[in-house]
Every structure is written in structure tokens, then in C-alpha cells.
Amino acid sequence: xxxxxxxxxxxxxSRKGVAIEEAYQRIKEMLYLNQLAPxxxxxxxxxxxxxxxxxxxxxxxxxxxxxxxxxxxxxxxxYFLGEINEQEAKDLYEAREALEIYLIPKVVxxxxxxxxxxxxxxxxxxxxxxxxxxxxxxxxxxxxxHLRIAKIAGNEVIYRLLKDVFxxxxxxxRPEYLHSDTFKGIxxxxxxxxxxxxxxxxxxxKETTRAHLASGAKRIIQSLRAQSDSxxxxxxxx
Numbered sequence: 001x002x003x004x005x006x007x008x009x010x011x012x013x014s015r016k017g018v019a020i021e022e023a024y025q026r027i028k029e030m031l032y033l034n035q036l037a038p039x040x041x042x043x044x045x046x047x048x049x050x051x052x053x054x055x056x057x058x059x060x061x062x063x064x065x066x067x068x069x070x071x072x073x074x075x076x077x078x079y080f081l082g083e084i085n086e087q088e089a090k091d092l093y094e095a096r097e098a099l100e101i102y103l104i105p106k107v108v109x110x111x112x113x114x115x116x117x118x119x120x121x122x123x124x125x126x127x128x129x130x131x132x133x134x135x136x137x138x139x140x141x142x143x144x145x146h147l148r149i150a151k152i153a154g155n156e157v158i159y160r161l162l163k164d165v166f167x168x169x170x171x172x173x174r175p176e177y178l179h180s181d182t183f184k185g186i187x188x189x190x191x192x193x194x195x196x197x198x199x200x201x202x203x204x205x206k207e208t209t210r211a212h213l214a215s216g217a218k219r220i221i222q223s224l225r226a227q228s229d230s231x232x233x234x235x236x237x238x
Contacts, residue, residue: 023053023061031070031081031171034136038083038172042071069168084172086224093217095165099158100146100209106153108202116198119148123190126183135175138183143170145190149197169220177223189215 027047030036044062048055062079065071072080084092122145126138143166150162189212196205 019053019057020060020064023047023051023057024064026051026053027058027061027065028070028167028171032136032140034133034175036081038081038174040081041077042079042081044079068164070171082168082172083174084169084220084224086221088172089169089217089220089224092165092169093213093220096146096162096169097210097213099162099165100150100213101206103150103153103155103158104205104209105202106155107149108197108200108205110154111152111197111200115152116194119145119152119197120194122148123194126187126190135178135183138186139170139173139175142186142190149193173220174227177227178219182219182223185215185219186212 027036027042036042042062044055044058047062048058051058062071062073066073066079070082072082074080122141126141126145127134147159147163147166150159153159189208193205193208193212196208
């Protein structure tokens with residue numbers, strides 16, 4: 001192939017890659033903003049119009065989201081946003097416990113008053129609200145709170161693993177399943193963890209984190225079961 005032809009081919013591939021990355025990030029952003037809901041079917045031609053991007057990059061982005069576990073492709077039916085189930089919730093919370101507990105000694109060793117203040121500011125942004133958008137915002141700040149703590153340890157590999165775990169939990173879970181009292185409990189538990197970090201107490205921070213994660217797993221699993229029971233009753237009524 002002539003050099004000019006190779007250059008054009010490289011530019012075309014580069015533009016396609018940019019379009020795929022843009023589609024991937026914008027679809028994830030729609031999930032974060034609650035513009036797409038777990039379990040919802042994604043019509044890629046409609047998504048193409050919404051994003052003003054051609055269909056091919058959108059399909060490639062959906063394939064990438066499928067590989068990361070956020071989207072599911074059902075043969076002869078199409079793409080659906082992933083929705084967390086009970087077993088996956090258990091597995092993800094076990095992963096969180098293993099990673100977050102492991103990091104605590106390093107976090108306590110490296111935390112400074114400035115870094116602690118940054119964590120405290122994130123904690124202060126958690127506000128309990130009744131709307132689905134407010135609930136989504138609360139759990140996203142919840143993820144940011146924990147990731148900001150994890151970041152202090154300085155282990156980028158574990159940090160990225162945790163970030164992936166949080167995405168799978170919070171982008172595949174419907175915040176409307178949780179009762180407002182649940183958010184008050186999360187807020188209280190975050191305050192306890194913040195106090196343990198302020199005291200630079202490794203064992204207390206471990207104990208508080210472990211209890212918080214156990215409560216979190218229990219809350220999500222119970223809400224998934226309650227929703228499943230509710231849907232089963234609805235099917236019987238129909």
C-alpha cells in the first residue's frame with residue numbers, strides 16, 4: 001500500500017477509535033446520570049441518534065460495555081443494560097472487603113490532615129433525597145468517598161480494581177430499591193469510618209469498614225429479594 005494510502009487508513013482507524021471511545025464514555029455517563037436504567041433495552045439506532053454518532057461505533061461501544069459486564073447481549077433480542085443479581089452482589093462485596101481492608105494500614109500510614117479533609121468534604125456532600133436522581137447522586141458520592149480513601153494508599157492497581165467493582169455495583173443497581181432510612185444508615189457508618197481514620201486507628205478502621213460492608217451487602221441483597229418478591233406477586237395478580 002502506498003504511504004499516502006497507509007496514512008489515510010491510519011487516520012480513519014484513529015477517527016473510528018475516537019468515536020467508539022466517545023460513545024462508550026457517553027453511554028456510561030447516561031448511566032451515571034440515571035438517564036438509562038438497569039435492565040433497560042438499548043436500541044443502538046436510537047442511541048446513535050441521541051449521541052449523534054454513527055451506528056457502528058455505538059455497537060462497538062456496547063460490545064465493550066458487555067465485556068466489562070455493564071451490558072448484556074441477548075441473542076435475537078438485543079442489548080440490555082446489566083442488572084445486578086444477588087450472587088453478583090455477594091461476590092462484589094466480598095471483593096470490596098478483600099481490597100479495602102487490605103489497603104487500610106497503608107491508608108492510615110499515608111493519610112495527612114489535608115487528605116483527611118478531602119475525604120471529609122466528600123462525606124459532607126452526601127445528602128438524603130427522595131427522588132431517584134437524588135438517590136443516584138447519593139450512592140455515587142458513596143463510591144467517591146470510598147475511592148478517595150483507597151487512593152491515599154497509593155496502589156494504583158488496587159484502586160483501578162476497586163473502581164471497576166464500584167461501577168458494577170452502582171451502575172447495575174436501581175437506587176429506588178433502597179428506603180430513605182437506608183441512606184441515613186450509610187451516612188452514619190461513613191461518619192464512624194471517618195472518625196476511625198481521624199484517630200489513625202488501623203484496627204478500628206478495619207472493624208468499621210468490615211461492619212459497613214457487611215451492612216451494605218445485606219441492604220442490597222434484601223432489597224433485591226424484596227423487589228423479586230414484589231414482581232412475583234404482580235405476576236400472580238396478572
